[in-house]
Amino acid sequence: MNVAQKLGFPENTKLLIVHADDAGLSHSENMATMQSLKKGIVNSYSIMAPCPWFYEMAVFARNNPQFDSGIHLTLTCEWENYKFGPVVPVAEVPSLVDENGHFFKKREQLEKNAVPCEIEKELEAQIEKLLKFGLTPSHIDSHMYSVASTPELFRIYRDLGVKYDLPVLINGQLMKMVGLNPELNIENGDFLVDNVFVGEYKYFENGKLADYYSSVLENLASGINLILIHPAFDNQEMKGITINHPNFGSEWRQIDFDFFIDQKKKFILEQNNVELITWKDIKRCIADGKDEYSN
Amino acid sequence: MNVAQKLGFPENTKLLIVHADDAGLSHSENMATMQSLKKGIVNSYSIMAPCPWFYEMAVFARNNPQFDSGIHLTLTCEWENYKFGPVVPVAEVPSLVDENGHFFKKREQLEKNAVPCEIEKELEAQIEKLLKFGLTPSHIDSHMYSVASTPELFRIYRDLGVKYDLPVLINGQLMKMVGLNPELNIENGDFLVDNVFVGEYKYFENGKLADYYSSVLENLASGINLILIHPAFDNQEMKGITINHPNFGSEWRQIDFDFFIDQKKKFILEQNNVELITWKDIKRCIADGKDEYSN
Numbered sequence: 078m079n080v081a082q083k084l085g086f087p088e089n090t091k092l093l094i095v096h097a098d099d100a101g102l103s104h105s106e107n108m109a110t111m112q113s114l115k116k117g118i119v120n121s122y123s124i125m126a127p128c129p130w131f132y133e134m135a136v137f138a139r140n141n142p143q144f145d146s147g148i149h150l151t152l153t154c155e156w157e158n159y160k161f162g163p164v165v166p167v168a169e170v171p172s173l174v175d176e177n178g179h180f181f182k183k184r185e186q187l188e189k190n191a192v193p194c195e196i197e198k199e200l201e202a203q204i205e206k207l208l209k210f211g212l213t214p215s216h217i218d219s220h221m222y223s224v225a226s227t228p229e230l231f232r233i234y235r236d237l238g239v240k241y242d243l244p245v246l247i248n249g250q251l252m253k254m255v256g257l258n259p260e261l262n263i264e265n266g267d268f269l270v271d272n273v274f275v276g277e278y279k280y281f282e283n284g285k286l287a288d289y290y291s292s293v294l295e296n297l298a299s300g301i302n303l304i305l306i307h308p309a310f311d312n313q314e315m316k317g318i319t320i321n322h323p324n325f326g327s328e329w330r331q332i333d334f335d336f337f338i339d340q341k342k343k344f345i346l347e348q349n350n351v352e353l354i355t356w357k358d359i360k361r362c363i364a365d366g367k368d369e370y371s372n
Numbered sequence: 373m374n375v376a377q378k379l380g381f382p383e384n385t386k387l388l389i390v391h392a393d394d395a396g397l398s399h400s401e402n403m404a405t406m407q408s409l410k411k412g413i414v415n416s417y418s419i420m421a422p423c424p425w426f427y428e429m430a431v432f433a434r435n436n437p438q439f440d441s442g443i444h445l446t447l448t449c450e451w452e453n454y455k456f457g458p459v460v461p462v463a464e465v466p467s468l469v470d471e472n473g474h475f476f477k478k479r480e481q482l483e484k485n486a487v488p489c490e491i492e493k494e495l496e497a498q499i500e501k502l503l504k505f506g507l508t509p510s511h512i513d514s515h516m517y518s519v520a521s522t523p524e525l526f527r528i529y530r531d532l533g534v535k536y537d538l539p540v541l542i543n544g545q546l547m548k549m550v551g552l553n554p555e556l557n558i559e560n561g562d563f564l565v566d567n568v569f570v571g572e573y574k575y576f577e578n579g580k581l582a583d584y585y586s587s588v589l590e591n592l593a594s595g596i597n598l599i600l601i602h603p604a605f606d607n608q609e610m611k612g613i614t615i616n617h618p619n620f621g622s623e624w625r626q627i628d629f630d631f632f633i634d635q636k637k638k639f640i641l642e643q644n645n646v647e648l649i650t651w652k653d654i655k656r657c658i659a660d661g662k663d664e665y666s667n
Contacts, residue, residue, distance in 0.1 A: 103609075104453075104454070104608065104609050104612035104613070105608065105609070107612075108608070108612070129424030129454070129455075129456070130453075130454065131455075132453060132454070132455040132472065132474070133453040133454065133612070136453070158399075158425075158427060158428040158431070159399070159424070159425065159427070159428065160424075160426075160427040161424070166461035166463070168461070177427065177505070179427070210472070310608065312607065312608050312609070313399065313400065313403070313605065313607050313608075313609065314398075314399050314400070314607070314608065314609035317399035317402075317403070317428075318399070
């Protein structure tokens with residue numbers, strides 16, 4: 078039995094998680110994420126433990142356990158004027174930060190500087206921060222998929238899933254995007270998400286981001302599909318955060334919000350026989366038969 | 373010679389600093405503060421080192437040394453959903469934080485829990501953070517004037533001024549407001565600001581905050597006057613930060629911005645023979661004749 082069957086669907090069902098990344102980043106991101114979950118077709122999200130608005134989102138998570146709520150492991154801060162750094166004191170993880178104690182902007186800087194044991198310490202502390210807050214995370218994923226910067230980092234990421242008994246997002250396309258060879262780094266026993274969809278700058282630039290999302294919804298394959306979005310409002314706060322960074326910037330995030338809050342998208346899912354599932358469902362299926370989901 | 377004379381004015385001149393507190397708190401606060409300095413009659417401000425938007429404001433301070441830029445020593449976080457904590461690792465200053473590692477909301481909690489040596493460590497680290505960033509602070513003051521919570525804390529505050537050779541804001545009215553007896557806690561050698569003006573909730577509540585500010589500008593006494601304001605925009609970010617906290621909330625801060633950015637206020641200052649001075653001016657005067665300014 079595959080995941081679809083375990084969940085009571087036919088074998089070839091198109092399964093979908095619509096996932097909001099970056100919860101906790103800002104008030105704008107939090108409000109848009111909460112609304113997308115309550116009113117839209119977003120049904121899963123993950124929280125950035127090191128971010129300034131973590132608390133607001135964590136309180137929401139504690140009060141709304143009906144929604145999938147994961148840990149968006151964070152090792153980079155890509156913004157120009159808005160900064161955050163490790164959960165662990167900087168002196169204990171000096172290889173993860175710039176001269177001001179903030180995370181590096183780019184994966185390449187992380188890859189060049191970061192000492193694996195410090196990465197492990199920081200990522201574990203991020204998970205522990207959510208647990209200490211009384212949350213029950215549904216899954217682990219990674220901001221900018223920076224956990225796939227090096228094979229060693231990727232092993233740390235996988236091992237955290239084992240240690241905390243949580244599904245981790247592993248997908249070959251994402252690994253390739255970040256520069257890691259899936260053939261060399263996916264292992265027996267890894268649970269794989271079949272297809273991951275993330276908007277690309279070329280779509281945004283040409284005003285085609287919503288069209289891309291429509292096309293994704295209408296052309297899903299059977300198996301486990303995951304759409305990664307970043308809902309937020311194109312307001313002063315988000316403009317300030319994403320200044321000079323139109324890629325995943327505030328306008329992009331407003332498009333994400335507008336598209337996935339739209340009630341008509343529920344009918345598109347119905348028309349296309351798409352079934353929404355969550356990471357909690359996946360965790361249950363994995364627990365139910367570890368061998369079957371081994372890669 | 374008094375400060376007025378040292379600065380080249382007649383002895384009985386009405387001197388005024390219009391000071392924006394809370395820089396670094398948020399993007400909204402930063403943008404409004406910068407505009408108030410560039411276009412309004414605000415001529416001094418102080419930065420909160422522990423806050424999420426510190427970096428943006430510190431970059432502004434580094435690039436705009438023409439403006440007075442002080443250190444707004446911070447030991448409390450009064451907001452419901454927006455949290456920040458010490459610059460020093462929490463494990464080193466456990467008495468300053470709640471169960472989530474954030475500053476207490478109220479001065480009373482600080483007074484009850486905080487160990488003086490931890491306060492000293494944290495406040496020094498906040499000053500060092502600005503210095504390490506390459507800033508040249510003009511003065512030291514205190515968020516919610518929480519440094520006047522206890523006599524011991526107040527001594528730490530004064531001593532930091534001596535240690536870093538910076539003027540510190542000391543004023544009897546503010547001390548009383550926080551519950552400290554000025555007669556017992558002001559010492560020989562303290563430099564005093566004669567009159568400090570801060571809006572009160574009763575004015576805000578009755579729609580009279582702008583009237584209060586007008587009245588202050590038109591009725592200043594001679595000597596050193598200081599108006600403490602909190603310019604920010606009443607936008608989604610600030611509404612989120614100040615939720616359920618109308619006292620110094622986002623509407624209040626928008627009024628502050630609107631009033632002090634208004635060009636007509638320059639004429640009111642002229643008509644009333646008010647001279648704007650800065651903390652840098654005061655520092656120069658103090659250095660020029662320490663004995664004369666002793667209390």
